Amino acid sequence: MGRCPNCGAWNSLVEEIEEKTSPKAAANARVTISGTKVSPQLIEQVSIEKTPRIKTNLKELNRVLGGGIVPGSLVLIGGDPGIGKSTLLLQVSGQLADLKSRVLYVSGEESASQIKMRADRLGVGGSEFYLYPETDMGAVRQSISDLKPDYVIIDSVQTMQEPEMTSAVGSVAQIREVTADLMQLAKTNGITIFIVGHVTKGGAIAGPKILEHMVDTVLYFEGDKQRTFRILRAVKNRFGSTNEIGIFEMREGGLYEVANPSEIFLEERLQGATGSAVVASLEGTRPILVELQxxxxxxxxxxxxxxxxxxxxxxxxxxxAVLEKRAGLLLQNQDAYLKAAGGVKLDEPAIDLAIAVSLVSSYRDKETRASDCFIGELGLTGEVRTVTRIEQRVAEAAKLGFKRVIVPKNNLDGWDFPAGIQVLGVTTLNEALHIAFD
Structure with a gap:
């Protein structure tokens, strides 16, 4: 309109462009905290030298993350209540603050004084370590904009809420939107964000499955609350190996690393007990000796x-079933109870031979040698099949003083055996049982 309908003046109207002031809209537009918009760039122009991995003082955590913390990543840590998720992240926050990095610890479950009490017990502090008890994501975004931290810890994602959404706190919609908001903050501004997630009765992280799809790394903190050992397991990692594990021991002063987990798992093994066999299992890139009972x-x-x-x-x-058919054992009228000692979970084919040997040992009530280790996958026809990384498995057994290791015969070629250990190759289950109980 050239003329004002109120005063009748000509050429007096001024155009004003309405800007969206919603912080949610700004986050969706991929604008950094400093106001810079993200634009396309050639892959040759992208530099990764300015974003090296950050190593913490916990070597076990560095291993699980694939070598250290990747700047700008979104890490989800799940586990049972009381297992030590908050303790682990509080210790890591203190270590990062000691490296002159700014850390913002957002807690929706505890007050600042409660977190401070636990931090004093763990000996955690730092001049760049900020505590913020808040559940409103609008306030959290504003605090991140003001402080510009290098690391943010959200404890927990189920307690956070988007003010623009009317659904209940902890609902599927709330968790999805909160995680999407955190992902925008992490990727756009290069902020590393750790998210604590509660688990359901079945052990899966509570909330929609898209929660695990959106983040870069998913870690599960496992263990029995009646035991002192905790296992940190990576089930998804865009920047490293999956199925990597780290082992910690929970003490009054916090979580401490277990340098030699094989020795821990075997230290209470009884001499002369039947129904026991040791296997060199591979967890990620690390071989671990575990007693199967x-x-x-x-x-x-x-x-x-x-x-x-x-x-x-x-x-x-x-x-x-293979033992019944190929080894002649009548097990259909026998109850069988099996466990991996120490609370560790094993799920790989190389443990088959050790399971079979422990079953036969208990069935015949005949012990195996305490210095024997068994590695191999069993086929349905009774053959012992090859496994991966046999050199690392045998080297771990030799390091802990085992004298004999029974492996698949096809795994014997192409590598040198460690000194002080006898490596025996077998092709069938019956051949392995003959050596074990000879």
Whole structure:
């Protein structure tokens, strides 16, 4: 309009462009905290030298993350209540603050004084360590904009809420929007964000599955609250190996690294006990020696019972069927109870031979040598098949003083055996059992 309808003046109207002031809209537009818009650039112009991995003082955590913390990544840590998720992140926050990095610890479950009490017990502090008890994501975004931290810890994502959404706190919609908001902040501004996630009764992280799809790394903190050992396991990692594990011990002063987990898992092994066999299992890139225990007893009911702890139930049933068919053991009227000692969970084919040996040992009530280690995958026809990374597995067994290791025969070529250990190759299950109980 050239003329004002109120005063009648000509050429007096001034155009004003309405700008969206919603912080949510700004986040969706991929604008950094400093106001710079993200623009396309050639891949040759992208530099990664300015974003090296940051190593913490916890070597186990560095290993699980693939070598250290990647700047601008979004890391989700899940676990049972009281397992030590907040303790781990509080210790890591203190270490990062000691490296002159600015850390913002956002807690929706505890007050600042409660976090301070736990930090004093753990000996955590720092001049760049900020505590912020808040659940409103609008306020959290504003605090991140003001402080410009290098690291942000959200404890927990189920307690955060988007003010623009009317759904209940902890609902699927709230968790999805909060995570999307945090991902925008992390990727656009290069801020590393750690998210604590609660788990359901089944052990999965509570909330929509898209929560795990959106983040860069998913870590599970496992362990029995009655035990002192905790296992940090990576099930997704865009910047490193998956299925990598780190082992910690929970003490009054916090979480401490376990430098030699194989020795821990084997230190309470009884000499001369039946139903026991040691396997060199591979967790990610790390070989770990674990004792597998089996107890086979006559069943008092019509159907035999199969119970496993730390092992796959279907794998054990398959191996028992192979023992019945190929080794001549009558197990259909026997109850079988199996476990991996120390609370660790094993799920790889190389543990098959050790499971079979422990079952036979308990069934025959005949012990195996304490210095024997068993590695191999079993086929349905009774053959012992090759496994991966045999050199690392045998080297770990030799380091802990084992004298013999039974491996698949096809794994013997192309590498040098460590000194002080005898490596025996077998092709069938019966051949392995003959060596183990000779």
């Amino acid at each position: 089996a107890l086979v007893t006559p069943t008092a009911f019509g159907n035999a019972k199969r119970t496993t702890t730390g092992l796959d139930h279907n794998r054990v049933s398959l191996i028992m």
